[in-house]
Amino acid sequence: MKIELINTGTELLIGDVINTNAAWLGQKLAELGLSVERATVVPDGMAIQDALGEACRRSDVVIVTGGLGPTSDDVSREAASAVLGLAIDVSDAVLKELTEFFAQRGKPVNEHNKRQAMVPHGGITLPNKHGTAPGVFLPAALGESRGLSCAVFLLPGPPRELKPMMEHEVIPRLREMLPGGEDRVCRYFKFTGLGESDISMALQNGLEAIGGLEIGYCLGKGDVDVRLSGPAGAIERAGVFCREALGEYLISDDRRLVEEVCVAMLSERGQWVATAESCTGGRIADRLTNVSGASRVLGHGFVTYANEAKTLHLGVPPELIAAHGAVSEPVAAAMAEGCLRVSGADHAVAVTGIAGPTGGTPEKPTGTVFIALASKGQPVEVRKRWFSGERERFKILTSQTALDFLRRRLSGYGLPIS
């Protein structure tokens, strides 16, 4: 089944907005086992008509986003009508909804808004719970008079309107068009602590042996998603295999990030974590507190960028810093132990390192970091890592590794050996 995307919007072409809709739609279609054959961005206005005509001649399905608003350059409805040779009706049902929507806000429907009730003849409107513009589905048979056989979906541009409509209205219809599509599911297995090639080496043969799976690897920020789509039974077997092969590196099978898994596990046990950060400057606490409910598991965090802050708030002895340097295994351990003691938490993570671009030495080059984990009643453990690259990458990978150490301890796997 050949499928194309057309995104309309001048803001995409002048770079004011990054086209994340295209990537999101591409992922959703990949989950169904469909690959987009071409994606085209055109400005607002009638440029869409040429692009849509060409796409309908090449493909079986075209998904259009944008151009359903009330203004004169929102012309996706008109363009589709012209391409498929359809008259335009005014939908009484949509007009009624629009009238009610505006009445609730004490306004009459004006002529511009009424444009949103227009539907190419034979089209099926798709409800929009987050905006006034309904989507439109034009089944392939409607293009017969022009010799076309291509189904067209007209969807709104704003992501919060587009995404639910895609999930609830478009994907079920695409499944019906696909042989065996109804039974197809997709699941993401998220791993961390191993490179993409290590993961594929460990999994590829076993996953291929299960049969019937589409396998994709996607490198995230410090983690790797293995995207599997196929029949539900095969996905089930694949999940068992992934756990057997690489269980200790598996964060989640539902796209949750490591911080979400940590907050959930701590919350379940009624345990607390505290953070002591030098080079990550608050990123670990920030990531944990991005999760709703973090206030039940994180009470105290420290950004001890200066040496005196490590001493003052965490009780790291100045002589320890003088003897080993602030970026060292003993100082990381003392930071974690001090953080545990001061906060009264059950677990404390601490990091000290050199984010760069300056501050590196031959023995401790930029990117060197010590990550420590202390837990009540257990000896503190420290691991050394080296994350090359830019400051932002360093912070992402260091915070990811620290959070993963916590996840491993909570899961009973323990820290990696080295």
Place this chain on the structure above:
Amino acid sequence: MKIELINTGTELLIGDVINTNAAWLGQKLAELGLSVERATVVPDGMAIQDALGEACRRSDVVIVTGGLGPTSDDVSREAASAVLGLAIDVSDAVLKELTEFFAQRGKPVNEHNKRQAMVPHGGITLPNKHGTAPGVFLPAALGESRGLSCAVFLLPGPPRELKPMMEHEVIPRLREMLPGGEDRVCRYFKFTGLGESDISMALQNGLEAIGGLEIGYCLGKGDVDVRLSGPAGAIERAGVFCREALGEYLISDDRRLVEEVCVAMLSERGQWVATAESCTGGRIADRLTNVSGASRVLGHGFVTYANEAKTLHLGVPPELIAAHGAVSEPVAAAMAEGCLRVSGADHAVAVTGIAGPTGGTPEKPTGTVFIALASKGQPVEVRKRWFSGERERFKILTSQTALDFLRRRLSGYGLPIS
């Protein structure tokens, strides 16, 4: 001048990679006063040939990214040759560079790598300092035999190779093609603390009166860029006008973020800042420490999510919290004053609020936040804000506002009145 983009890469179509190249190129072209008329993404392989042929018939310039690598599905060179009716030469100069590149790594050039020395006949190679694949410029005259008059640029896909080549090789050539293009400059004026419409109301007429400017507004994360392109003299006058009209809201005229401006101003004065964060959970410290050199201006930061942490580390009296609630003006003030005292810094920012989705009350709904700024020898000041929306948006806007209060104090503007 009609210009189109073609980005190649299957990873873009299945959503594994977001097409940030297209947005970046669109911005760079907008700075020259050029609008992209269409942007097309095609998978790796010969799909590019059809797309390029269509684009060359419609446009004056086509910029292609990707498909210059050594593997068999990197076929941008072949596609361009086929579309323009050109033979393919092997460039001795490129082959020599490739041979040297691999020799330095102790390897011979293999047959796959030699593909990167192929150049459509008459094409001009564009040097690539960050990779092995040179770019190719095919002037419009080369397509004569096929009745085409369209200049084609073939550029590498990886951003770190693409961006310098665009800046140093493509933009100067595009300027030559544009009437008056050599004198054209572009500058971004970044504002915060006002909405996009307030800014355009204040600036639009004055900027139009200067004449000769292309004006674009771009909403960022808590700030708004006003992008001006035009003759250097007009841009100079526009800068003076922007400062006169909205100086206190102007963060930078060189794209620097508020945290970069704060670190630079503190660093210049040899002053220190400390942070005390409840609802932002470390985001303010994280943003400051994203800036290289932050260790000269930030020594101490606190994430005091729990009430007892506010008391223990910042000395906020428990009775104050009991009387007013943790989310209140007196507690925000006490957090900032305590943070200043404990850290010995010159300035301290403190925030306490309700990030949601839970925890709101009728008097203090989700999104309520108090932001306090204390500086040595000055009375602490607190402002109340309400930022609706999701948790991430709340953290972005709260941290932006807190950092902007610091910028305002350092610039001598003082905090906003309410």
